Amino acid sequence: MGQTLCICSRGSITIDNKRYYFIQKLDEGGFSYVDLVEGVQDGRFYALKRILCHDREGRQEAQTEVEMHRLFSHPNILGLAGHTFIERGGKSEAWILLPYVQKGSLWSVLEKLRDKGSFMPERRILKVLQGICSGLKAMHDRGYAHRDLKPTNVLLEVDDRPLLMDLGSMNRSRMEVKGTREAMTVQDWAAQRCTISYRAPELFNVESHCVIDDRTDIWSLGCVLYSMMFLEGPYDMVFQKGDSVALAVQNPVTIPQPCRSVSPLASQLVVTLQSITLSAFKASRLECIDSK
Template identity: 35%
Template structure:
């Protein structure tokens, strides 16, 4: 049973974990670095406190999303358990989820340290992220919140995508104004503003939202891999409208853009196109950048 044993430990599916320190926080969740008493290895333990039936459904959907996949570039759910509480309690349920702990941190941590990638490492790392996205899209799903802090590093050239709480079916049909407002509000709550596709800022009636939202976010991640920050981070920091900046379609390239081959910059710009149908698929991105990677390796 997933009961809390003392203030700093929890038992999940018969495994006892000591919660060492908090390393993340979401809208109704906390993530802890933890140690398993059986093997002394480090893990990441996510605690989701649900106050409503809707929050319980979101937690169950997230667990189901993890269980859809088994791939080296997508995070694996190792253990999970739900603890139900009485109607008089301030929460209806607590869900505990256990994942591998990534000691190398996230892609955002790399940018914060102002680490620069060689072309070869950049391509290997970004292609590994794309392989994870390809798995998601092949299952007819979309992540919807791809951003550097949701990519953990196995090493300096392999990324692992996590946080499937915003994952939805790849295609969402908007049939009326109520649907449009509902999904617009959902995007506001669940999709990082600096990496959010333009079609998620103002959703029209009769619109169709596709997995191309992930391609736009991937384009932002590729930009950040090249230049150490996202294409709209400065806009956000100034307090200006990110929505307007994204909708404008203008992508400012730093002077150091000449550091990387033009094929990388051109691919990135195609992924950041304001029109979803003009963006490449993840398969097309992988094909183009894999060719660039082979050429880079031959040169090296």
């Protein structure tokens, strides 16, 4: 939706004949910026995500992100308030208007807990986990996978209701890889779009004949659960030390002991979530070897 956008001299923008005041910059990445804006008509705050599209492929990726937001109307998936594309000097900019969540990301909550030397209560962890699972189920039921699930891509409402965001890496949940060229294409795509310390094992070394499915999200879910329990991902330190995450993810995850009081059930849940996709990855490798 949205074909018109203007940047007015008094620090405001207009999208679809609705005016928004610029408040402040919230964040910026390599090719995107996020600003806090306020709707003139409704007085509500929004997050305006601006994506710089340097080529046709970049524009298509931004369009896919918009379409994913529009596809889902779910209490655990961030909705879409509006969008438009503008052309500047032969390049496109995607402007995506999203609801503003003041509490911020799950990662920012975990950082505050770590700074205070405290942990997230187990009951709270399970509540957030249930919401994330609900959002993922909605995606998987429609035949899509998130592909970049991590604490920074989960927003938390004031009541701890999680919202899955950053849908730009989503694609069809089942990908059949046929041949070396396709395998390298998927592997290169994953290297760019799937955060390394939350990336499933099958995306590091994609086999020439295999199937990638939504179990990659289940692996990432296990990493997110681990981060809620221990305030860091299971492979964050591996990456920070410069060691090989690709090798580390081929081994069972270890639960820090002693670190905090964690029930055996919660610890086993982390192991189970990651073993689902790790077992599938190892089985896929065996099938590829047998077929050669």
